[in-house]
Amino acid sequence: MKDNSSDTKDIVVLIVVYVAGVLVSVAAVVIVVACVIVFKRKRAKMKIIETGNRNRQAARTPEFVSTMEDQEQLLLSNRHNRSNGTYNPEFEMNTLPRPHIINEIDSLSATVIHENRGYDNNDRNIVHSLHNYHEENSCDIQVTELLNRIEELKKDNEQGFKREFALLPSGELHTCFVGKHKDNLAKNRYKTTFPYDHSRVILKEEHESTDYINANYVKDVNGDIAYIATQGPRANTVTDFWTMVWQEDICQVVMLTNLTGEGKVKCIQYWSEPAKSMRYGHFTVDTIEERHYAHYSIRKFKVCNRKKHKIRFVHQYHYTMWPDHGIPDPLSLVIFHNHVLRTKPDQTMYPVVVHCSAGIGRTGTYIALDALFKECNKNGKINVSEYVTFMRACRMNMVQTYEQYKTIFSALNEEFKAYINTKTTSEFLESVNDLTADTPANQTFIYTEFEKLLQIQPEYSDNDYKVSKTRALNSNGKILPHKYIVYLQSPFPDRGNFINAIHASTYLKNNGLIVTQYPPLGDAVDFLRLILDNKSDIIICMDPLSEIQSCSTWLPEPSSTKKVVPYEVLFKSESQTDVKVTNIDIVNIEALAQPVVIVEPKGPLRTTGESQGTLHLRSLVSYAIDASTENPIIIIDRDGASLSGVFCAVFNSVQQINMDDSVDVFTTVRQLQTRRPEFCSTLNDYWLIYRTLRDYIGTTTKSIYSN
The missing domain is CATH 3.90.190.10 (Protein tyrosine phosphatase superfamily)
Incomplete structure (x- = not known):
């Protein structure tokens, strides 16, 4: 009886050892397979990012245009067919800006953005992705909590502002074929700032062989085209500028740069001296009024279209105290903004032209201030990071520095502390x-x-x-x-x-x-x-x-x-x-x-x-x-x-x-x-x-x- 009991115990031990060995083997196989999958995914991800980086780097060079000649010529040849004469129809949307139809090159950029933000690569709707991103990384701020939010973001040497700004999508997010075309390069003030094809302003007037101007439509929070963001005119683009102003029925121009800064020309004077006339193409511009204040100047232009024998009046609001390397006093900027709002002609539904030198940094800051101020007046809340992201879908790199990003918050806080009542x-x-x-x-x-x-x-x-x-x-x-x-x-x-x-x-x-x-x-x-x-x-x-x-x-x-x-x-x-x-x-x-x-x-x-x-x-x-x-x-x-x-x-x-x-x-x-x-x-x-x-x-x- 003792021998039988001993044999039974030995058999049980052997079974246990065998089962344990099988389990260990299975676990080892699972671990190896998992490691292989992770390794392959990382390699694939790195390959996509490297490919996207190479393509986006190439897209910043003039040589890139020649490699994409067929796609570009198709875009250029069809531009008039797509235009309804008022704005670029590719930019027609019911909500805030979405990317233009992604082509083979732009899809790589979108893939990289999605990878970096943790988006689903199969989802090609960037706006939807941006909404998901901002739901996780930012929130609406009630106007009553704005000051508290600012104080929170200012802690630890303003790390909150720096972090929010760094998380914004940046760089060349969409195609800029037209701006990079060899015939248009000379019309760009800076070598790295181009208008996106999907939202660019298309000039109807055939005063030249091109319909190009470095300008984009920008939507407000409601999805309406409320602004045109553009660069400061150059000597060879002044006529284009006035063509755009006339074409879009502009009555207000906001200028946020001085003519020169740091010994460089930031913007050419595109208006006449008081009591004098200047001709730009078939436009004659007379400065009929000029007022200088502590931080800004106001001018009134009489613009005559000699071809159509018509006259219009345009008001220019020129903020003159924005430092070259710095930010303006928030309250002074708010007072300037208030002057623009309270002197806008009644029932004017046309866009406001906003420009600085490049048309992205100060321009984006001002547009964000204006759009979010109007939105907060309606709903009592704002979302700065979300709207800056929307602007960057319209024009590249709107709001260039975290200091400018912070200025949006500071100026809005001054706006709502107490209303200006002149x-x-x-x-x-x-x-x-x-x-x-x-x-x-x-x-x-x-x-x-x-x-x-x-x-x-x-x-x-x-x-x-x-x-x-x-x-x-x-x-x-x-x-x-x-x-x-x-x-x-x-x-x-x-x-x-x-x-x-x-x-x-x-x-x-x-x-x-x-x-x-x-x-x-x-x-x-x-x-x-x-x-x-x-x-x-x-x-x-x-x-x-x-x-x-x-x-x-x-x-x-x-x-x-x-x-x-x-x-x-x-x-x-x-x-x-x-x-x-x-x-x-x-x-x-x-x-x-x-x-x-x-x-x-x-x-x-x-x-x-x-x-x-x-x-x-x-x-x-x-x-x-x-x-x-x-x-x-x-x-x-x-x-x-x-x-x-x-x-x-x-x-x-x-x-x-x-x-x-x-x-x-x-x-x-x-x-x-x-x-x-x-x-x-x-x-x-x-x-x-x-x-x-x-x-x-x-x-x-x-x-x-x-x-």
Whole structure:
């Protein structure tokens, strides 16, 4: 019995060993097969990517055109048959942009995009794929959460913005056969920026042998063609540009580059000087109006089509303060954008032409701002990355840098913080006059505006004031400059380049003002350096100087001279009308004299009790308005903020009234506070601005009728 039991145990052990061996063998086979499959897939993927890269690299060279001559000639020969004379029909879509029909070459690019984004290679609908991608990597942002989203993206040295921007599809995503044709290469401003074939603007006019212009239709969020993005015209494309403007019934052109930058031509001047005419082909362009503001210019053109004997009017909005290597001030860009919107002709459904130099970076930034602003007004939410992707399906590389991408967010945030509400002068006067004397201060629209200003007042970090805090010895740490600081340029032994002064813009001139405080005892030489460095010839004081003790250290008595080593200040003359005016000469170390006018009020700008007159403030503003100078005007008071802020706000508002017959106190103060948050920081000061403007308009109106 024992032997039988032992044999049974041996048989069981053998069976177990056999089964285990079979299982191990099967597992080994499965692992090997899996490794082979993964290896083959990786090789296939790498081969596709390498092939796509080679083809896309080849597509960027002129030689590529000759290798695809048959396909290209077919495209070119059929272009007129496909065009309905209004826009490229290949671009006709019901929703946001989709790619044009993928040919053999473009399918490789699409495959690579899909591989890199994890898309199904069998799905050839790129828009569908892009939607899938953005559903996973971005989301709609409610306008109420926009600021929080911006703060989140700014963390860790703005890694969020950088990451979102890097994930956008980029490069030459669709064919550009026409732009790369040898006959059209000379019409491209840059060697790597071409219009996509499916969305390019096709010129109908047979003024040349080609219908080509480096321009694309761009759709808004609703899928309507709302923009034409184009490069800055070249000398050999100006006629093409005006042909496009006429053909597409354009009435607004947004220009986002200066004519030159970094010593290079960015865009040729495609309009005439005021009161002159220029001919471009069979078009005559007359500049009949031109207005220059602090950050942009507005022009009105009369365009005459001599062939058709018709005349149209086109408005150009030229943003002039976009840095060559940087981004614009978001609020200034928003004010510019608002000017474009509120001056658009009623019921205009035609596209807006938008261009910079290449027609992709700044152009894409502005178009995204405009399209998303309108969308958010309707639905209360935006999706920046999704719309930039849509734009890039219309024209390559729209929005070129992550800084520009960030600017879209920042500008939209400024748009929705508080709306710009510009009133005509008569509307402004009516609204202020409706305030009765017994209306409680906290129940007026002025109080509401001021409370809103306090809510959205710009906040700067300790790092923004780092330079000021380390260099300011006599500023008592109260009100200090940040990034808009004015540095002293002239070298001086044992003294640095710091002074508690900032640049501020007027309504008409960028950095047209310098705001500072009365120089503390011992700092008179720095104040004189500030005047000479900036060639300032007008100084507006917010107080009678007889009340300012420190002024005796630099301002000479009548018929005398004040020595402020190494300078000398000479008294020239003195007069009094509505203000007190003192003329001096500042003689520098080279014995060259600079004439300077010192203007001071004849009484206090702030009044108390029943007498709340604004005469002294209006007198100072009127003097500055009438002054003829191309140099910065220096505004000076006790702390460099309180009364100076009121003066600047009134001065800028009066310039707006004189230029445009309109006024917007809220936006004027808001813009000034980006330079110095302490400007107009009390309700009394805000009321003083309104009262002064009311009195100014009333006095001006009376003087007009009396004449």
